Amino acid sequence: MSDRILRVEGDINLTEARQEWMGTLGGGTIEELNADSSSFIHQALSSPCLDVLESCSGSYLVTTSGKKILDFHGNNLHQIGYGNPKVIEAVSHMMRQLPFSPRRYTNKVAIELARQLTSKVPGLSRVLFAPGGSEANSMALKLVRIATGKFKVVSMWGAFHGAGLDTISVGGEAPFRKNIGPLMTGVQHVPQPESYRQLWKDDPDQDVYVALIRQVFENEGDVGALIAETVRNTDVQPPAKKFWQKIRALCDEFNVALILDEIPIALGRTGKFFAFEHYGITPDIVTIGKALGGGVIPMAAILTNEKFNMAAEHSVGHFTHEKTPLGCAAGLAVLKVIEEENLLERAQELGSLVQARLLEMKGKYEIIGDIRGIGLLWGVDLVTDRNSKTRAFLEAEQVMYDCLQNGLSFKVSQGNVINLCPPLTISVEDLNRALDILEGALIKISTK
Numbered sequence: 001m002s003d004r005i006l007r008v009e010g011d012i013n014l015t016e017a018r019q020e021w022m023g024t025l026g027g028g029t030i031e032e033l034n035a036d037s038s039s040f041i042h043q044a045l046s047s048p049c050l051d052v053l054e055s056c057s058g059s060y061l062v063t064t065s066g067k068k069i070l071d072f073h074g075n076n077l078h079q080i081g082y083g084n085p086k087v088i089e090a091v092s093h094m095m096r097q098l099p100f101s102p103r104r105y106t107n108k109v110a111i112e113l114a115r116q117l118t119s120k121v122p123g124l125s126r127v128l129f130a131p132g133g134s135e136a137n138s139m140a141l142k143l144v145r146i147a148t149g150k151f152k153v154v155s156m157w158g159a160f161h162g163a164g165l166d167t168i169s170v171g172g173e174a175p176f177r178k179n180i181g182p183l184m185t186g187v188q189h190v191p192q193p194e195s196y197r198q199l200w201k202d203d204p205d206q207d208v209y210v211a212l213i214r215q216v217f218e219n220e221g222d223v224g225a226l227i228a229e230t231v232r233n234t235d236v237q238p239p240a241k242k243f244w245q246k247i248r249a250l251c252d253e254f255n256v257a258l259i260l261d262e263i264p265i266a267l268g269r270t271g272k273f274f275a276f277e278h279y280g281i282t283p284d285i286v287t288i289g290k291a292l293g294g295g296v297i298p299m300a301a302i303l304t305n306e307k308f309n310m311a312a313e314h315s316v317g318h319f320t321h322e323k324t325p326l327g328c329a330a331g332l333a334v335l336k337v338i339e340e341e342n343l344l345e346r347a348q349e350l351g352s353l354v355q356a357r358l359l360e361m362k363g364k365y366e367i368i369g370d371i372r373g374i375g376l377l378w379g380v381d382l383v384t385d386r387n388s389k390t391r392a393f394l395e396a397e398q399v400m401y402d403c404l405q406n407g408l409s410f411k412v413s414q415g416n417v418i419n420l421c422p423p424l425t426i427s428v429e430d431l432n433r434a435l436d437i438l439e440g441a442l443i444k445i446s447t448k
């Protein structure tokens with residue numbers, strides 16, 4: 001069975017470990033899961049599901065059988081936790097006052113959210129909203145075509161930019177692309193940056209990789225955009241400090257629009273509002289989403305500069321829920337919570353705590369090949385052998401199910417990278433509890 005499993009992001013719902021997990025569930029849960037499974041179209045990384053939820057609040061999910069689970073997965077949208085009272089209050093109020101805003105009208109919350117987002121970073125002074133991240137990336141790609149007259153896009157293998165036909169075309173993960181037929185033309189994928197890092201170990205600024213992208217720009221001659229995640233979220237790959245500065249300069253030299261996809265990591269996850277702020281650059285377009293809707297309303301956006309405000313004759317973001325008052329009310333509440341609760345600083349502080357604990361674990365357990373992180377986003381690379389860096393697929397799965405059993409949920413990416421993505425509002429006590437659960441699972445797997 002494992003031969004046909006494509007291990008990219010997310011956990012796999014076809015393995016033996018999943019079958020064993022199902023055996024641990026009670027009758028009521030199994031019935032619900034079977035009902036789910038017999039109605040929904042089965043798809044990788046989703047149905048069949050592994051448990052049934054009753055409620056969620058703060059850092060916790062609660063299942064119908066009463067299990068409380070610390071959620072370090074959260075589809076990467078729970079920067080301010082679940083059911084944040086300020087979000088619930090703002091959205092409930094708006095539901096009663098202006099539940100919908102049809103096209104040709106605007107509304108005060110949309111105007112205010114646009115104002116606040118466009119005042120975050122000088123230069124990113126224009127915004128469009130969208131109902132999801134994939135649509136936001138789609139808008140960015142269209143806007144570049146309109147503004148530059150060029151349609152070629154450079155993107156990276158291993159990246160995820162959404163599940164739409166255009167966004168899987170620039171994305172680089174097989175379960176989204178294989179056997180799906182012709183994709184968008186003009187996309188040139190470059191290898192995953194980390195594969196180059198492994199090949200050229202004495203290349204601290206990733207110059208070899210930058211040179212590769214230069215070659216593509218030169219040889220294509222008319223690239224319109226480079227789209228990439230500032231820090232790849234799934235298996236947590238923060239680039240070298242100078243990497244984005246070099247790519248920014250390269251894009252300027254070849255007149256290529258730099259689109260940074262920060263859908264899962266903007267709004268504080270990395271310890272800055274936008275992840276690109278760590279690198280001292282500004283992209284031409286940044287796409288954001290997930291946390292923007294406060295974990296309640298689907299909500300995404302693109303931010304760009306005046307140069308790209310030239311699509312007046314096109315309907316770039318013609319969405320039914322375009323200037324959604326509910327999404328905008330949620331977004332404003334999220335920005336307020338981030339500011340009032342100093343969540344950017346908190347992400348850095350808690351991130352240091354996670355780093356210290358993970359480093360300690362790395363010293364103790366050979367199975368940890370590498371730890372990578374930024375702010376409160378951490379990846380723990382599990383390997384069967386540190387020298388060969390052989391990925392520990394089965395072990396990672398066992399660790400995941402062990403942690404689930406003990407009340408901690410997280411995503412496993414690339415089959416062996418534990419992705420730790422807790423709410424920025426998590427208590428230190430809960431954070432340590434989660435790390436204890438993880439360590440408990442690592443101890444078990446290490447002594448097997």
Ligand SMILES: Cc1ncc(COP(=O)(O)O)c(C=O)c1O
Nearest residue numbers: 132133134160161162261263264
């Ligand atoms: C980096 C990245 N881009 C785009 C998306 C797509 O966002 P959405 O699921 O809201 O369409 C995601 C979602 O996981 C993502 O992680």
